[in-house]
Amino acid sequence: MTTHRLASRSTLAPVTERRQIAPGLVVLRFLHPHIASTVEPGQFVNVLPKVGFTAPLLRRPFSVYWIEGEECEIIIQDHGLGTSILANTQVGEHLDVLGPLGSPWRYKSDDFDTAVLVVGGVGVAAMPLLTKHFLKNEVPFSTYYGARNDTLFADEYLAKVRYATDDGSKGYHGTNISLLRDELEKGSHPRIKLFACGPTKMMQAAIALADEFNVPCEVSLETEMACGVGICQGCPVETSVTENVTSGKKFYLVCTQGPSFLKEQIVI
Amino acid sequence: MTTHRLASRSTLAPVTERRQIAPGLVVLRFLHPHIASTVEPGQFVNVLPKVGFTAPLLRRPFSVYWIEGEECEIIIQDHGLGTSILANTQVGEHLDVLGPLGSPWRYKSDDFDTAVLVVGGVGVAAMPLLTKHFLKNEVPFSTYYGARNDTLFADEYLAKVRYATDDGSKGYHGTNISLLRDELEKGSHPRIKLFACGPTKMMQAAIALADEFNVPCEVSLETEMACGVGICQGCPVETSVTENVTSGKKFYLVCTQGPSFLKEQIVI
Amino acid sequence: MQPSNGTGEVNLKVNLGNVEFKNPILVASGTFGYGSEAAKFTDISNLGGIVTKSVSWKPRPGNYPRRIVETPSGMLNSIGLANVGVHVFVDEKLPYLAEFDTKIIANIAASSQEEYCNVLEHIESHATPNLAGYEINVSCPNVKDGGLSFGTNVDMVHELTSALRPLTKRLLIVKLTPNVTSVAPFAQACEAAGADAISLINTVVGMSVDVFTHKPRLATVTGGLSGPAIRPIAVAQCYNARKNSKIPIIGIGGITSAMDAMEFFIVGASLVQLGTINFVDPDAGTKVINDLQELMKQKGVHSVDQLTNTLVIEERMKALGW
């Protein structure tokens, strides 16, 4: 078993830590020098549920949640067969990992001075590396994190968090979008940009809010993927623009051209 | 997870011990009161390679190797995908086990005074319970155990063993069948019967020897099985007799009418 | 645990022709023997019905081994319709099955129209009270004569069905093969000839080779593919039959759970049969029945009729002609 071969080929990565951070949320840490040294905020990896089995057949995509030294972490929410197998991977077992994949957040663009991270559910996985970058580069930012109740937050690597819960059990009573709206309505908001990752409804609300306040907004999408590397055309998102030749006229590929898009690019 | 439901339904049995007894031979011990209390020598169990997976799909048959209290043991030889998965089952994991299945050795029949166990390869798994019965009931017997070399024997539960190796590294230099022939040729053999389990060639040689010395011989067969319980008709062995109505005229079903047959019954 | 049949909020009863099945979960021909072996491992009275192993006029020994090959999420078989023949069937098997509270459907395979008729008439004249009807197997890929040569010829299917129809007032079900360009004309032919239902699908022709000996793994070279691997094919064929005919459908192919069964109901099946999964777990039927009841409760669905043929196609896709 090779633990590492060529940079860009799939790698059998030994799992070095497994921890449960919330009900149904497991973090796996694995050794993967290539990903750890090259990944950018917003990229993802594609992981085989079980090496040597044809069912489940395809890899499953996960955001790179954290890196430390030569190790990477992903956060797995129990969703179906593939994720439940993966969530049960034990320390010492190996993950077959392909990555880093996809395009990073447009986090170095100059269309903002202050970043607003809009987070919901397992979408949190896309935020820690972004948070780290903003902290390190002293970019002003704040994080609006919404969940059904206070047991569901996975905020270990976040900073400057404003919480919102549907049941009021922690922070604001309501959605993180309403909380953010309240803040924005309060007054002057110096060149902000929203970076949003969460359930589709939250993404749609984030886009609507950004439209209303006329600020840039980038959302990270999830679609079913067969390959994760741009060769199957299985992961389209409808687009309003027509410059995208690769996939014909009407779609972007989420795996390579995303997973994050500016709100103007897509129809969700 | 029910560890035990109805006697005759499949059961999730916790693995309580795993030991490697020879290269490529692993013994799994699991808690299964029903099998432990009802199994007879020569019967088998049908075990799912991996619970919840559709590939591998079908159960794999294994002789019941040993019982102790409420626990059973099977011995697994790494042969293909299913057995390699099973051989890696760890203590604390569960096996989905259906059994006991099949018909026992005709070990209580009165067609012999002395039993001769002819053993090869993983066929050894069918012998310990038979050995135990003969020891307990003071039936005279001896065991002719053949292997390629001395690293391959799994004789922990056998008794009165005469070893034969192809390379002469342990016991007789040659096959166990030649060794037995030598013995038989030496002279008087009081109403013996052969009980043989091993590779097809060894079975054929055992039958030829029994024919030559005109003694009864029962052989335990392996065929591919889809169900192990008599409902798929997938496990036929050609028969020379015609009384077998269930499967038409020309075949016995190894899973229910076997796995062991008298040499007169079958064509192999 | 015994599933409650038709009591409480969820009613699992399904009517097909003049027969009431207490639930829509049957076991498929050739995957449950004649019930007696499976009875050791499950309470067969829980089942909506049992379709017995194909029976022919004379006993058939079946094919030489090897008869079974596992494949990814499936298996190939080439049993060759091994069966006891119709005389033993009516003398021993039907009476045995008459003791159970479940419907029996006698599956018939033959190599000529005459033989099909003779077998059906012989069973009809020895019918037991719980004999609900007949399933006509025109789709076995593993015999030299009959089998697929009937099932892939729409005129022969029509003629055979028409010939059998007058011979019984019980259910007449024709079991179709997926090994055709389109199952639609076959469904229409069965409907026109007066069959009560079609069952879909029998196994898909498949093959596997031993790369060391260069021999086919099955003695008969090709065999029939079954199991979860073929479920998407089976669902598509049931959908196609439903779109193109009104004849009731019994869905078969790779069903392992209540969720799987539900897919078949939604595309148009009134009942389903479990096949290969019985080999993995002879008690699968009871589990699926219980789970189906639970699932229907969760969905707030009160009867199987409310599930059958409820596929929803997006408007924008309809507009595009899908």
Added chain:
Amino acid sequence: MQPSNGTGEVNLKVNLGNVEFKNPILVASGTFGYGSEAAKFTDISNLGGIVTKSVSWKPRPGNYPRRIVETPSGMLNSIGLANVGVHVFVDEKLPYLAEFDTKIIANIAASSQEEYCNVLEHIESHATPNLAGYEINVSCPNVKDGGLSFGTNVDMVHELTSALRPLTKRLLIVKLTPNVTSVAPFAQACEAAGADAISLINTVVGMSVDVFTHKPRLATVTGGLSGPAIRPIAVAQCYNARKNSKIPIIGIGGITSAMDAMEFFIVGASLVQLGTINFVDPDAGTKVINDLQELMKQKGVHSVDQLTNTLVIEERMKALGW
């Protein structure tokens, strides 16, 4: 590691028509894009050849999502022939691929005979040195026009092949569908019309339903089933084509390993294509090539020709007519 091609004891070279492939492992249309994306994850010069994504005259956006559903040991897709159109194909894709030491086969999909001819002629007039030929896709189940309506009609396949044959001296390969009663007449028609080879199989029509919404999981309702689940079907179809025609076969369907590839060679394929496995591992081709070489060494086989069409059928089964 780079596989040694044709040196040492084992020679992986295969000739098809007037083209020499350095090894018999190709990647299948639609499962490798136009090479550039996959090139980040594997050395595409290792491959015997690359069959490019189906190209049509105009660009096609492809179908609305959802386009992908995993199934037991397989997947359904409904991409809908999303492609850049023949002009971008010859301007950008062919020149890019010309840089690699591998053969390129341009797969063409169209909705009329005229469009097929136009696309082929346009590519022909912009051919690059490593363009080995064309694969004619008459078997896509996921488009409204063309696709399966061609592929299930033996006369149309014959006519189309005859029309295309005079337009090129390069390889003309027809990619057939498994969704027919028998592939034999199609193989014969392609042979008669002068095709250099057939490729077998394209995807099998399948469907999956979301039991909570009652919607088809794929927007287009049905889609194409691929992956290990369909391998036994593909092997059987290649065997059937081999028995009934002499036209060279390119085997496709569920191949994941050298052992799988070997099954196709033994039943009669000269080359094979890897499809779905590329999604699991874009580097699969190289691994299969290396393993094939090893396996051939072990077997003492020196060339792929010595494997092709070497199925051994037991005498007693032959005697029974199998």
